[in-house]
Amino acid sequence: MKALRGKTGRWGFCSAGLMLVAIVLLISAGGRAEPLDSPKAEEDAKPASNAEDDLLDVADKKNETEKSPADIGFELLVTRPYVNPEFSDAEFDELWKVWEEPARSEAEKATPEERRELTLLRYGLQHRPQGTPGGEAQAGMPIQYLRRDDGEWVVNCFACHGGKVAGRVIPGLPNSHFAMQTLWADVRTSRFAKDEYTLKDLAGGFLPMGGSNGTTNAVAFGVLLGSRRDIHADLDMDRPLPKLLHHDVEAPPWWNVKKKKWLYADGFVSSDNHRSLIQFAMGPENSGAKLRGWDKDYQFIMAYIKSLEAPEYPFEVDAELAAEGEQYFNNTCAECHGTYGENETYPNRHVPIEEIGTDRARFDSLTPEYRQAFQESWFADYGRSPVVTEPVGYMAPPLDGIWASAPYFHNGSVPTLWHVLNVNERPTVWKRTEDGYDTDRIGLEVAEFDNLPEGIYDLRVRRTYFDTTQFSKSAAGHDFPEQLTHEQKLAVLEYLKTL
Ligand code: HEC
Ligand code: HEC
Numbered sequence: 001m002k003a004l005r006g007k008t009g010r011w012g013f014c015s016a017g018l019m020l021v022a023i024v025l026l027i028s029a030g031g032r033a034e035p036l037d038s039p040k041a042e043e044d045a046k047p048a049s050n051a052e053d054d055l056l057d058v059a060d061k062k063n064e065t066e067k068s069p070a071d072i073g074f075e076l077l078v079t080r081p082y083v084n085p086e087f088s089d090a091e092f093d094e095l096w097k098v099w100e101e102p103a104r105s106e107a108e109k110a111t112p113e114e115r116r117e118l119t120l121l122r123y124g125l126q127h128r129p130q131g132t133p134g135g136e137a138q139a140g141m142p143i144q145y146l147r148r149d150d151g152e153w154v155v156n157c158f159a160c161h162g163g164k165v166a167g168r169v170i171p172g173l174p175n176s177h178f179a180m181q182t183l184w185a186d187v188r189t190s191r192f193a194k195d196e197y198t199l200k201d202l203a204g205g206f207l208p209m210g211g212s213n214g215t216t217n218a219v220a221f222g223v224l225l226g227s228r229r230d231i232h233a234d235l236d237m238d239r240p241l242p243k244l245l246h247h248d249v250e251a252p253p254w255w256n257v258k259k260k261k262w263l264y265a266d267g268f269v270s271s272d273n274h275r276s277l278i279q280f281a282m283g284p285e286n287s288g289a290k291l292r293g294w295d296k297d298y299q300f301i302m303a304y305i306k307s308l309e310a311p312e313y314p315f316e317v318d319a320e321l322a323a324e325g326e327q328y329f330n331n332t333c334a335e336c337h338g339t340y341g342e343n344e345t346y347p348n349r350h351v352p353i354e355e356i357g358t359d360r361a362r363f364d365s366l367t368p369e370y371r372q373a374f375q376e377s378w379f380a381d382y383g384r385s386p387v388v389t390e391p392v393g394y395m396a397p398p399l400d401g402i403w404a405s406a407p408y409f410h411n412g413s414v415p416t417l418w419h420v421l422n423v424n425e426r427p428t429v430w431k432r433t434e435d436g437y438d439t440d441r442i443g444l445e446v447a448e449f450d451n452l453p454e455g456i457y458d459l460r461v462r463r464t465y466f467d468t469t470q471f472s473k474s475a476a477g478h479d480f481p482e483q484l485t486h487e488q489k490l491a492v493l494e495y496l497k498t499l
Contacts, residue, residue, distance in 0.1 A: 073304025074171070075133040076297050077156055078146055082281040085152030086145075087187055092153060095119055098189040100458065116140075121434070123186075124177030124213055126162070126169045143169060144178070157280060157301075160216060160251040165311075165404045166437035172254035172308045173404055176214035176412065176432075176444070182460045184209055208246045212466045212473070215248035215412050219365050225282040226374075233278075233378040234288030242370075247361035247472030250412030253405045255308040256398040259338075261348040262388065265362050265410035267395035268371050273385040274302035275378065292378065310401025313497045315439045325495030328488045332480065336396035340499050346398055353393035357477030359411050363393060399499050406443035407432075413468050413475035416443030417496050421481040421489045428475075429453075431465045442493060 067075075096107035096115060103122075107115050120126065125142035128134070132143065141147050144159040163175035188205065191197040210216040227242045228235055249265065263269045269276045277298050278291050330339060338346035353363050368390050374380055375387035394410060408414040418441035419426045427448035436445025449465075456462050468475040481489060 068307075069300050069303035070307035071133075071304075073300035073302070073307075076300055077158065077304065078128070078132055078134050078138060078143070080297070081146060081148055081154035082156070082286075082294065083154060083283055084285045085148060085154045087153055089147065089151045089153065091187070091190065092119065095186045095190055098186055098193055100460075122179065123183040124163075124175060124179040126164050126175075126177075129169050129171070132171075143171060144175065157277075160218065161254055164435070165406075166314065167435040168311075168314075170311055170404065172305070173311075174214070174251040174253060174412075176250070176407060177434075178210075178216065179213045179460075179463065180216050181209035181211070181463060182213070185460070211248050211463060211470060212412075213463050214407070215250050217246050217248060218251070219249055219362060220244045220246050222279050222282070223365070223370065226279065228284060229282060229288070229377075231373075231377045231382075232288055233282075233291050235284055237284065245361060245365040247365055247411075249362055249410055249472075250407065252397060252410070253310070253401060254305045255310045255401055257302075258306040258308075259346045259398045259400070260395070262350075262395060265394050266366070266388075266391040267348070267350050268366070268388045268391050269374075269380070270386045273380060274298040275381065275385070277301060279379065288378075310499070311404050312401075313403045315437075315497075317497050318494050321491050321494040322498050323495075325488075325491030325493070328484060328492050329495050332483055333492070336480075337399050340400070347396075349396045350388070350391055351393045351396055356393050357479065358394065358409050359413065359472055359474040359476070361472035362410055363391075399496065402499055403442055403497050407466070408443070409475070409478070411473060413466065413473055415446045415466070416441035417493055418442060419475075420478065421484070421493060423476075423479045423482055426468070426475045428469060429465055429467045442497060 093112070093116065096104060096119060098104075099107060099122075103118075107118050110118060120142055125144050128138070128141060128143045132138075134141070134146070137149070138147055141153075143162040144156065145153045146156055148154060158171060158175070159178060159180070160175050161173075162169070162171045163173045163177060164170065165173060165176075185205075188197065188201045191201050208217050208220075223242055223244060227239055228237055230236045230239075252265075257263070257271055260267075260271045263271050263273070263276060275295065275298065278294055281291060281294065326341075334345075336347065336349050336351060338344065353360055371387055371389040371391075375383055375389060380387050402408075402417065406415060406417070408417070408420050414420050414426055415430050415432065416438055427446070429449040429452050430444075430446040431449070432444045432446050437443075438445045452462070452465055452467050456465070467473060481492070484492060
């Protein structure tokens, strides 16, 4: 999620300008009509919130021990709406009515509770883990949405940053099940069926949300929404629309942010920059004053993100083999990924795109001018927060908890660590199971195919396959492990479980 442009005219115009304007409205408003804040009215707008006062107050009143900034950050993420709602409780529970057969009949026969489970499953949403704040008001909500007082559902960061592995829900784990496009398509169909659709629903059909479950077009959303903001993050709907490179990416795990000096696949924003995270809320329903008013909230949210620890591998490890693997890892991989254990190191390396050789769509999607404009804007504290305006390629990420965050690479194209280590064995097309975990190859349990099986016309079903022949979905590159023998790779694989 990133965006921004300081000056006009740098990106050129998109021929489908009008359509895009409608889309901008759509992705921010989620199809619900809410009044837009006028930029002119901003001066009078009072700061949207002061998380510290609100939440510390609440803590005081309840006579609880003082909450840490990280606790406050987590509570904000699961209780405070930062964008417009997408649908109501009732609407969500009726989506099954537009499902294809036999799913619809199964849902019809099910109890309301079972039906809710089927609905969550279809869209890649999971129940909040025990102990998640929010109380009664958020009871029964998935981690990826929160419920407003009026029963409307508002998406939060965990839509992409909270997921499950081997059946366990972990906040901060990328949501490798998220079926964003399918959810929006069903909401739209449901509104069409009831004759309740809006222009925004119509426009939304044109903006790709994500061509495979677990990945989204998040970077292009950011560029598009950012293009409606001036240098102070104030709305300016008259700005020229940028060219967009639609491409799918997977969110990285949050527990590594505290190790990183730079954020995002190409490492262009400082990890001290909490304002970059506010790009999530850039839809036109939020005035610049509102975004700026959330500055403190996002400091707490960043504190929460940086407090997270990688989950431990829950299955068996051969300690002797892992110790052997550590040697090979330190010789072959550590120069980029760092060392682990007692004296940890992490080199924060930007690896040139030609050298890494993984899919380059993400790299190409942001221009130097775009990054420059971001650097000059409020989002980078007007140049005071460092921005790399001409990154060379992708960051080599820390590998803590790497067992949990499959699929791999920034575009989520490689289903297991075994496939990361064996360049020539990576499947062209793969399809995961819901909760299966592959303890031999470490990562998703998948079926592999040479091609997309024939006869799959339903786009919803097609998105359950990852097809590496599609644009932005290549699983090529990163052939460094090929320096190792088969036995050495097995040892490294064992070692990777322990990180
Ligand atoms: C629609 C999916 C989506 C939503 C919603 C979302 N993100 Fe992200 N986020 C991503 C993707 C994809 C990336 C990787 C982008 C890249 O590398 O260019 C990312 C990257 C990040 C990173 C950088 C992590 C790293 O290691 O470099 C942080 C931090 C982050 N998001 C925080 C947030 C916060 C906070 C919110 C909510 C306010 C949020 N995101 C909402 C998809 C999402
Ligand atoms: C020259 C630098 C370099 C070397 C050497 C290197 N890597 Fe990487 N590695 C990267 C970069 C850059 C990425 C990110 C690629 C992307 O996302 O497109 C990456 C990604 C990965 C990932 C996926 C991470 C994720 O979160 O999806 C794994 C696993 C990995 N490397 C393991 C290894 C192992 C094991 C070795 C040694 C055998 C190794 N790497 C050697 C640079 C390197």
